[in-house]
Amino acid sequence: xxxxxxxxxxxxxxxxxxxxxxxxxxxxxxxxxxxxxxxxxxxxxxxxxxxxxxxxxxxxxxxxxxxxxxxxxxxxxxxxxxxxxxxxxxxxxxxxxxxxxxxxxxxxxxxxxx
Amino acid sequence: xxxxxxxxxxxxxxxxxxxxxxxxxxxxxxxxxxxxxxxxxxxxxxxxxxxxxxxxxxxxxxxxxxxxxxxxxxxxxxxxxxxxxxxxxxxxxxxxxxxxxxxxxxxxxxxxxxx
Numbered sequence: 001x002x003x004x005x006x007x008x009x010x011x012x013x014x015x016x017x018x019x020x021x022x023x024x025x026x027x028x029x030x031x032x033x034x035x036x037x038x039x040x041x042x043x044x045x046x047x048x049x050x051x052x053x054x055x056x057x058x059x060x061x062x063x064x065x066x067x068x069x070x071x072x073x074x075x076x077x078x079x080x081x082x083x084x085x086x087x088x089x090x091x092x093x094x095x096x097x098x099x100x101x102x103x104x105x106x107x108x109x110x111x112x113x114x
Numbered sequence: 115x116x117x118x119x120x121x122x123x124x125x126x127x128x129x130x131x132x133x134x135x136x137x138x139x140x141x142x143x144x145x146x147x148x149x150x151x152x153x154x155x156x157x158x159x160x161x162x163x164x165x166x167x168x169x170x171x172x173x174x175x176x177x178x179x180x181x182x183x184x185x186x187x188x189x190x191x192x193x194x195x196x197x198x199x200x201x202x203x204x205x206x207x208x209x210x211x212x213x214x215x216x217x218x219x220x221x222x223x224x225x226x227x228x229x
Contacts, residue, residue, distance in 0.1 A: 004156075033216065042118070042202060042219040043157075058216065090156055102147075103217060105156035 002026055004106035006091050012112045013081050021076045021109050023091030031094045032074040033058075033103065034066060036087040043090065049074055081113045118220035120203055125226045132190040134223045136203030139184060146179065147204040147217065148188045157202060160188070190225075198227045 007022045025032065030051045035043040035058075045058030049068040063085060065077045074093075078085055088110050092103040118138045126132045138146065144165050149157040163170045163177045163186070170177045176189040190197055200222040207218045 035219075040122075040221055042221040043217075044219075045216050048216055092157075102159055102162065104159070105149075107156045 004091055004093055004104060006089075006106040006109050008109060009107070010110040010112075012114065015082055015113055016080050019078045019081055019111070021078075021089055021091075021111070023074045023076070023106060024072050025074075025091075025093045025104075025106075026072065027093060027095070027104070028071060029093035029095050029104075030071070032068065033092040033094075034064070034074070034076045035090045035092065036060065036085075037090060037108070038087050046076065046089075081111075083113045085111065086113045087111060118203055118205055118218050120201075120220040120223045122221065123224050123226070125228060126193050128193060128195055128227055128229050130193055132188075132193045132197070132225055132227075134188045134190075134201050134203075134225065136186040136188075136220055137184055138186065138203070138205045138218075140205055140207055140218070141181075141184065145206050146177075146186050147206075148175075148177065148186075149202040149204060149219075151200045151202065151222070153199075160201075193225075193227050195227045195229055198225055200224050 004025045033048045034046040037043050044060050046064050047066040049055045052068050052071045055066050088108050090108045091106040094103045120136045145162050147162040148160040150160050151157050163179050174191045178187045202222045203220040204217040
């Protein structure tokens with residue numbers, strides 16, 4: 001069982017380019033999340049999805065979009081990357097029916113925008 | 115908004131106990147969590163505690179919750195060099211548009227274990 005996979009592992013991107021970070025889970029979890037991790041700021045929620053076909057905005061959604069066409073995949077798109085989006089991005093999932101809202105994290109994508 | 119605060123750094127000697135502290139602000143949090151992040155890796159759930167509990171013990175890990183002071187701590191007994199990592203405290207917050215819960219993380223405490 002792979003759990004959650006993310007791709008790419010790392011990427012260097014020119015400002016203004018479009019980029020999609022991929023996230024796939026095989027646990028059949030209903031809910032999925034995207035966070036960014038920046039030094040000294042912990043993890044901040046970008047977007048989330050409670051179930052396939054629905055998405056919602058988190059704490060820092062500007063400049064990002066998501067889609068949830070099916071249960072397993074939750075891609076994050078930067079339409080026109082800016083240097084302030086340099087960060088490590090983590091995808092997570094949880095069983096929305098579970099009592100503890102425990103989230104399981106992918107290994108992360110390190111993105112550098114020049 | 116809700117805030118979760120942790121000290122940034124803790125250094126201990128191998129074999130000693132480590133205590134990592136966290137304060138949170140959302141009194142409606144149902145669960146509070148401790149995650150561990152090793153270098154270059156994602157976050158791994160260590161343990162969680164339900165808000166009606168004062169303490170939870172799991173092998174070398176002890177979680178203490180003081181709900182009155184909104185203070186959470188993680189004690190690692192007999193700390194090993196393999197425990198060196200960043201430890202994140204997290205509380206669940208309610209997403210206003212759906213009523214669903216997401217997590218709010220502290221900035222993380224880097225634990226350094228000296229041999």
